[in-house]
Each structure stands twice: as structure tokens, then as C-alpha cells.
Amino acid sequence: MTLKLDSLRALDEIYKALDDNILQAALSRASYNNQVKVTEILASRPEIASLAIEVREIKRRSIMKLEELIDQAISSLKAAKANPYYASSVEDARSIIGRIVGSNKLVILSKSMAAAELDLRSYLESQGNEVWETDLGEFLIQLEGVKPMHTIAPAVHMTREKALILLKGKLKIDVKEDTIESIANTAREFLRSKIIRADIGITGANALAADTGTIVTVENESNIRLVSSIPPVTIAIVPIDKIVPTLLDAVKVAIIQAAYAGLYPPTYINIVTGPSSTADIEQTRVYGAQGPKELHVILLDNGRLNAKSNPLLGEQLYCIRCGRCSFECPVWVHTANYWGGPVYGGPMGIIWTAITIDPIEAGKLAYLCLQCGRCDESCPVGIRLSYILRYLKTIAISGSMSKL
Ligand code: SF4
Structure with missing residues (x-):
């Protein structure tokens, strides 16, 4: 039996998460601490940002x-x-x-x-x-x-x-x-x-x-x-x-x-x-x-080889699972991985759920995305997460994977 995503049930969990004051405080602290730590690392080690550009290129060539x-x-x-x-x-x-x-x-x-x-x-x-x-x-x-x-x-x-x-x-x-x-x-x-x-x-x-x-x-x-x-x-x-x-x-x-x-x-x-x-x-x-x-x-x-053939979903295969996009996301910071599928959550998680479980149900959850683009800016390998999330919204509406 494979894992399934029920977007309506996920919404129930999100509402409960929003009412959980302890969870809200923990998420806000974790997000702030991650932002401070990464900022310090990048400020003191400029070679890290250059290496991230190199890693994006490694991933691009690898997926190709x-x-x-x-x-x-x-x-x-x-x-x-x-x-x-x-x-x-x-x-x-x-x-x-x-x-x-x-x-x-x-x-x-x-x-x-x-x-x-x-x-x-x-x-x-x-x-x-x-x-x-x-x-x-x-x-x-x-x-x-x-x-x-x-x-x-x-x-x-x-x-x-x-x-x-x-x-x-x-x-x-x-x-x-x-x-x-x-x-x-x-x-x-x-x-x-x-x-x-x-x-x-x-x-x-x-x-x-x-x-x-x-x-x-x-x-x-x-x-x-x-x-x-x-x-x-x-x-x-x-x-x-x-x-x-x-x-x-x-x-x-x-x-x-x-x-x-x-x-x-x-x-x-x-x-x-x-x-x-x-x-x-x-x-x-x-x-x-x-x-x-x-x-x-x-x-x-x-689902990964299948995703590779799609120009937008295929870009998610560059992901190195650092979790940076979630800590930066104004939606995740209130919902944690309750916003997502049974495994992954947050901006990257909605897309991984689309690839590995169900693009249409994941697309429904993508509607909580504000399209602010902070995930795109924070991703070390330059994945255009907000564009992919917008694409998933169209999939949820049309009910099928469309050509780009
Ligand atoms: S910031 Fe980029 S590489 Fe890191 S988890 Fe999110 S999508 Fe993956």
C-alpha cells in the first residue's frame, strides 16, 4: 500500500497547527535561529556561496x-x-x-x-x-x-x-x-x-x-x-x-x-x-x-525519472534537502510540515509530494503558497520553487498534468 495525500484532511491539520501556541513559538524560534546561523556562515565564509553555485551546476549536469x-x-x-x-x-x-x-x-x-x-x-x-x-x-x-x-x-x-x-x-x-x-x-x-x-x-x-x-x-x-x-x-x-x-x-x-x-x-x-x-x-x-x-x-x-521529463518539476531534482526554503517560508513558519504530504512539507515538500505521490492533491495544497518568492531567493541551488508551485496550482485546476 502506497502513501496517500488527502488535501482536505491536511487542511484540518493545518487549522489545528495554527491554534497550537507552543508549536507556533517553536517554529518561529527555529526559523529565526536557522536564518541567523546561515547568515553568519555565509558572511564569514564567502567561499560557501561560490561552492553552492558550483553544486547547482553539478546537479544540473547530473540530472541531464x-x-x-x-x-x-x-x-x-x-x-x-x-x-x-x-x-x-x-x-x-x-x-x-x-x-x-x-x-x-x-x-x-x-x-x-x-x-x-x-x-x-x-x-x-x-x-x-x-x-x-x-x-x-x-x-x-x-x-x-x-x-x-x-x-x-x-x-x-x-x-x-x-x-x-x-x-x-x-x-x-x-x-x-x-x-x-x-x-x-x-x-x-x-x-x-x-x-x-x-x-x-x-x-x-x-x-x-x-x-x-x-x-x-x-x-x-x-x-x-x-x-x-x-x-x-x-x-x-x-x-x-x-x-x-x-x-x-x-x-x-x-x-x-x-x-x-x-x-x-x-x-x-x-x-x-x-x-x-x-x-x-x-x-x-x-x-x-x-x-x-x-x-x-x-x-x-x-516518480523521479518521470519528473525529469517535465521542465519545471524536473528542476526539483536539483534539491539537496537542506530545508532552507521551509525556514524562510512565511506559510511553513506557521504550519510546519502539516502543510504538505505524509512525508515532505513546506515549499519543497509540496513539490516532492507531487513527484512521489500525487500532483493533483499536492497542487491543491499549493494554493496556500503566497508566491512571495522567498524560497526561490534562499535556495542554494537556485530552484524556482514558487514557479513550480504556481504550475502545480494549474494542475490542480485542470485535473491533469499539462504541457508547459
Ligand atoms: S532550499 Fe532548495 S535545496 Fe534546500 S530543501 Fe529547499 S528546494 Fe531543496
Whole structure:
């Protein structure tokens, strides 16, 4: 069963969000803090803005020859002893991952919007597995049972009081003090006990280098490096729009994503090419040293190749998921990801929902866009989000994808 968007139900949620004073205060604080941080980074590091222009060009060239890069990435992944799979739909991806994971396994996830596209946690749980999110924000919203409220800050709406209630109520864990440090430490202890015993680790990717088959991820919590290195079997879900020609290109994408998310320098950039191995005995290479023995890479299409053929929707494939446009958007700052589909929200989220789920329902939600253009100005890779949103409005009216 694929995820669906019901625009009328989404409107109900938006009205509730507008009446939630705690949410409104949290969104206003998060948006302000992101704007201040990014402004400081760009003022003190002028090379970042130049690198963002370079990344736009990398993405433009990558999307132009996407089919060729997919083939090259598959060959490179095989050469690196990883197992690549092409999944054209949500159902394909779930069935591939379901076969790899099986049942009665302990599965750990790192924050991944691609995994959310697959509603993977619920799917794996329905197959009899125990599944835990390891990013603190994702872990808290797993306990709360809601969707991520921002691409890079999924628990942007979470207060310490709410986090305490969730840990005590849902996990029956005693949190020593009523402080954020104590909450983070309690979550860390709980998740470490799962990470160390996990059978399978599943990550997303910030970029995949076609020339080497290398997966690049950027983070500050260090959970991605644990998820991708501790379990004996790991899986990376890579939306095909994240494939770029070279490893250097992939690292540049990760740096720009972090900087425009307000995290520069990033704490960690992880570079993974194939499973762990050693050739220390008789110069004979064997796989499975201290890290995973198996690495499976799912290249997820789910509407992306189709979007590529549309001159406006295709531009969204440049997106590096920094979340900058949401923090800048005067609508998102009052609605969070309640304005959006079941996975993505905000200006970029409406468009990603159109690509991956339903352009007509997403187009109805695009009518909340004020066309102020602040998203266009803030996007590091120069996506004309407001133009695409206007186009989606016409799709909602006509009831079908029109030619431009
Ligand atoms: S559309 Fe642009 S600003 Fe928004 S998340 Fe994507 S890259 Fe970032």
C-alpha cells in the first residue's frame, strides 16, 4: 500500500497547527535561529556561496545525464562489492528491502526521508521486526507517532516537557533530571543498547558518486556512522536524484547541504565505498572486518525519472534537502510540515509530494503558497520553487498534468 495525500484532511491539520501556541513559538524560534546561523556562515565564509553555485551546476549536469549515471553507479557499486538494486516504485523498494531483512530482526534506522517515502518503519514492523530510529528527533517522533516536521529538524515542534512525557510514558524509562542534556543522555543509553545488538542498519544518503559507488552522508549526531558500521548487514536507500558524477562532487553536495542547514562545519561527513574488508592475511581479501559484511544499495526512482521529463518539476531534482526554503517560508513558519504530504512539507515538500505521490492533491495544497518568492531567493541551488508551485496550482485546476 502506497502513501496517500488527502488535501482536505491536511487542511484540518493545518487549522489545528495554527491554534497550537507552543508549536507556533517553536517554529518561529527555529526559523529565526536557522536564518541567523546561515547568515553568519555565509558572511564569514564567502567561499560557501561560490561552492553552492558550483553544486547547482553539478546537479544540473547530473540530472541531464541521470540514466547514464544510474548505470555507471550500478557498475561502480558492484565493483566495490556492494549489492545494488533499482527500485522503480515504493512497492519494489519495500519488497527488495523486505527480502534482505526478513523477519524477527532488530533493525536500526538513521534519519532518511527516502525511508519515510517507503513508510519503511511500519512496513518492517508489519513483517515482525523490531525497528528503532537512532536520530534523536526521529526517535522522539517515532514515540509520538507523528510525521517529521522539517527535513533536517524532524522534531522542530518538540519541547523538553513533551520529550520527558514520551520517554517516561512510552518506554517506561526514568529520566534523572528535567534537562535537555538528561533527556538526550537517556535516549542515547536506550538507543546504544539497540545499536550494539542490531542485525540490520538502514541509512539514506546525501549523495552517491557514480564513478566510485561511494555513499556520502553528513551529520552531527554520529548515529549515521554507527548505523552504517555496527550491524553486520547494512542497507542504504538512495533516491536517484542524489547520484552525481564523482566522489568530489558528492562531498561538495554534502558540505553545501550542511552549510545551508546552518551546520558548518559539519561534525561528520561519512564516506562509504562497499562493505568492510581486510587483506591482512596472505594478502587475500575477505569481507566483514570490524564493519558490515554486506552492503545493499537501493536506488529509488518513485516518480523521479518521470519528473525529469517535465521542465519545471524536473528542476526539483536539483534539491539537496537542506530545508532552507521551509525556514524562510512565511506559510511553513506557521504550519510546519502539516502543510504538505505524509512525508515532505513546506515549499519543497509540496513539490516532492507531487513527484512521489500525487500532483493533483499536492497542487491543491499549493494554493496556500503566497508566491512571495522567498524560497526561490534562499535556495542554494537556485530552484524556482514558487514557479513550480504556481504550475502545480494549474494542475490542480485542470485535473491533469499539462504541457508547459
Ligand atoms: S528546494 Fe532548495 S532550499 Fe529547499 S530543501 Fe531543496 S535545496 Fe534546500
